[in-house]
Amino acid sequence: MFNLSLPSRVLLVVGALSLFALLKVPIWKIYLTAPQYPEGLEMKIWHDTLTGDVKVISALNHYIGMRAISVDMFPEFQYLGNIIIGVAALCLVLALIGKWWSAVAYWLVLALADSLALYDFWRWGYDYGHNLDPTAPIVIPGMAYQPPVIGYKKLLNFEAWSLPDVGGWILMGVTGISLLVVVWEWWRRRRTMRLTLAAGSAGVLLTLLWSGCSSGPQPIPYGRGECAMCHMSLSDRRYGAEIVTHKGKAYFFDDVNCLIYFEDGEGVPVQDIASRWVADFAHQGQLVAIEEAVFLHSQSLRTPMASYVAAFSSRPDAEKALGEGGGELLKWPQVKQLLAR
Numbered sequence: 001m002f003n004l005s006l007p008s009r010v011l012l013v014v015g016a017l018s019l020f021a022l023l024k025v026p027i028w029k030i031y032l033t034a035p036q037y038p039e040g041l042e043m044k045i046w047h048d049t050l051t052g053d054v055k056v057i058s059a060l061n062h063y064i065g066m067r068a069i070s071v072d073m074f075p076e077f078q079y080l081g082n083i084i085i086g087v088a089a090l091c092l093v094l095a096l097i098g099k100w101w102s103a104v105a106y107w108l109v110l111a112l113a114d115s116l117a118l119y120d121f122w123r124w125g126y127d128y129g130h131n132l133d134p135t136a137p138i139v140i141p142g143m144a145y146q147p148p149v150i151g152y153k154k155l156l157n158f159e160a161w162s163l164p165d166v167g168g169w170i171l172m173g174v175t176g177i178s179l180l181v182v183v184w185e186w187w188r189r190r191r192t193m194r195l196t197l198a199a200g201s202a203g204v205l206l207t208l209l210w211s212g213c214s215s216g217p218q219p220i221p222y223g224r225g226e227c228a229m230c231h232m233s234l235s236d237r238r239y240g241a242e243i244v245t246h247k248g249k250a251y252f253f254d255d256v257n258c259l260i261y262f263e264d265g266e267g268v269p270v271q272d273i274a275s276r277w278v279a280d281f282a283h284q285g286q287l288v289a290i291e292e293a294v295f296l297h298s299q300s301l302r303t304p305m306a307s308y309v310a311a312f313s314s315r316p317d318a319e320k321a322l323g324e325g326g327g328e329l330l331k332w333p334q335v336k337q338l339l340a341r
Helices: 006-023 054-062 080-097 100-130 166-188 190-212 256-264 315-325 332-339
Strands: 028-034 037-045 050-052 151-155 158-164 241-245 250-253 273-279 287-289 294-297 309-312 328-330
Touching: 006 080, 006 100, 006 166, 037 054, 050 054, 080 100, 100 166, 158 166, 166 190, 241 256, 250 256, 256 273, 256 309, 256 332, 294 315, 294 332, 309 315, 309 332, 315 328, 328 332
Parallel strands: none
Antiparallel strands: 028 037, 028 158, 037 050, 151 158, 241 250, 241 273, 273 287, 294 309, 294 328
């Protein structure tokens, strides 16, 4: 594999060294405005702490049932600094190697780091904006307050922006420059790189095809989506079900009887179904394959569409609920027989 040109090496080395600046500058920021706060409220996210109007934002969030924001909410702060040092050091080594393959690896490391950071931020925002206190002063059924990962979002009377701060722009800039180096160096040696690019493109295409056809579950969009059968809002995280097709399309339901009615009504052909999933009553946010779940049928359960059925991933959890509210334990074929029209 050919060597990089001197300007490309210099760019990659400078980029790797600049990543250490993320230890000294804020990486991300959330900015809020409202009629009562025309000057705006700002929270800055560093690699190990939060600064800005954190207390004011937490106090406002309390009224709609959101938890107080604190450093303790982010276990990532305990090790993010070490990750930044490790990524920067690895990129510096790859830049000093000075080969085209090391430049590609350099860009892939940063692209993966960017993607994981954004996903982790989305995961925290989803949990923070959906797990609300039901005794809050202001409760709007079915409403969720997940902040934007990047960009703008309207949240009640607040306008919210989530944007990179100095560290975020450095990380994105170095990632973009590394991609330009890869493309530029390939362009310079494109005749010898055509076969390599063709093989790599084929691998990426196969990966995308595989991921697009994955039959694994997708998170049920509580507070945002609606049941594919009854069209009611998906709001109670203790219940819910999901059908995933072989092409990766997911259908969501607020209750298991809606899934049964949808399937019986040929909402999706049986031969197209790859998997079926149901919400774990004892562990909100987790899904379990329907065939592996243990079900409790009890009149004490207040299910969204009166199926009186809850699912559990473990039998001890189901037996505990049985002891508290009575009923009977069932497997999926028995549930279908019980709830079929």
